[in-house]
Amino acid sequence: MIRICADLESLSHAAAELFAAEALQAVQDRGRFTVALSGGSTPRRTYELLAREPFGKTVPWQSTHIFWGDERCVPENDPRNNALTARQTLLDHVPVPQKQIHPMVCDRFPQQAAVAYEALLRDFFPDGHPRFDLVLLGLGANGHTASLFPGTAVLEEQQRWVAEVSVADEGLHRLTLTAAAINQAALVVFMVSGSDKAPILRNVLKEAQDPHSIPAQLIKPVDGGLLWLVDRDAARLLRQRKE
Numbered sequence: 571m572i573r574i575c576a577d578l579e580s581l582s583h584a585a586a587e588l589f590a591a592e593a594l595q596a597v598q599d600r601g602r603f604t605v606a607l608s609g610g611s612t613p614r615r616t617y618e619l620l621a622r623e624p625f626g627k628t629v630p631w632q633s634t635h636i637f638w639g640d641e642r643c644v645p646e647n648d649p650r651n652n653a654l655t656a657r658q659t660l661l662d663h664v665p666v667p668q669k670q671i672h673p674m675v676c677d678r679f680p681q682q683a684a685v686a687y688e689a690l691l692r693d694f695f696p697d698g699h700p701r702f703d704l705v706l707l708g709l710g711a712n713g714h715t716a717s718l719f720p721g722t723a724v725l726e727e728q729q730r731w732v733a734e735v736s737v738a739d740e741g742l743h744r745l746t747l748t749a750a751a752i753n754q755a756a757l758v759v760f761m762v763s764g765s766d767k768a769p770i771l772r773n774v775l776k777e778a779q780d781p782h783s784i785p786a787q788l789i790k791p792v793d794g795g796l797l798w799l800v801d802r803d804a805a806r807l808l809r810q811r812k813e
């Protein structure tokens with residue numbers, strides 16, 4: 571499903587409202603809400619909104635468990651660190667118990683960090699399916715999502731839930747949930763904003779399947795929902811009924 575919002579601000583409000591609704595439903599149904607946050611710049615405004623009223627009061631933060639879809643393997647105080655961004659914009663302002671916040675810590679030994687984070691997830695989801703209630707994702711202009719980059723071996727990974735990725739043109743290692751793990755989620759929401767994302771968004775949604783070149787096409791929840799929250803600028807190349 572694609573929902574076209576007027577701009578990033580309205581996209582962010584829609585995302586925050588969806589986050590709150592999913593959280594309330596999950597806690598009502600199962601007593602907890604599990605979410606994997608996205609990195610990048612697009613979700614920042616959503617996180618800022620969630621840190622304020624009415625969401626400060628409406629979201630059941632005490633029953634919320636925070637994970638990440640991916641992380642850059644840099645020190646936790648490095649401005650590129652996704653967990654740092656989430657703490658600054660959201661987590662330092664809402665009462666999620668610290669023991670329920672699970673950052674990917676990979677600035678020293680990425681391979682061991684991937685194994686450790688997978689063990690944490692398998693302990694948290696003992697039935698063998700990492701069924702996050704919500705996974706938030708962004709879309710890179712080259713078709714990557716989380717840290718599933720074009721041409722990387724992690725795209726073929728069917729068994730592991732977490733893998734380390736070396737991103738050559740960044741000179742960085744990263745950790746990422748694999749597509750196999752993301753596709754176990756109850757709901758996956760892409761947030762895509764800006765005119766520069768219009769070509770890749772069209773390619774992801776309208777072009778023939780080519781997930782090796784466009785990894786975002788790997789995201790097809792097995793038994794869950796998939797929502798594209800996009801703004802008008804990003805959707806300018808899609809012929810789609812506007813909302």
Ligand code: 6PG
Pocket residue numbers: 608609610611612613639640641642652707708709710711714715716717
């Ligand atoms: C990251 C993200 C990455 C991001 C896209 C879009 O750590 O960089 O996980 O997948 O979502 O690159 O980034 P923007 O939202 O900044 O365009």
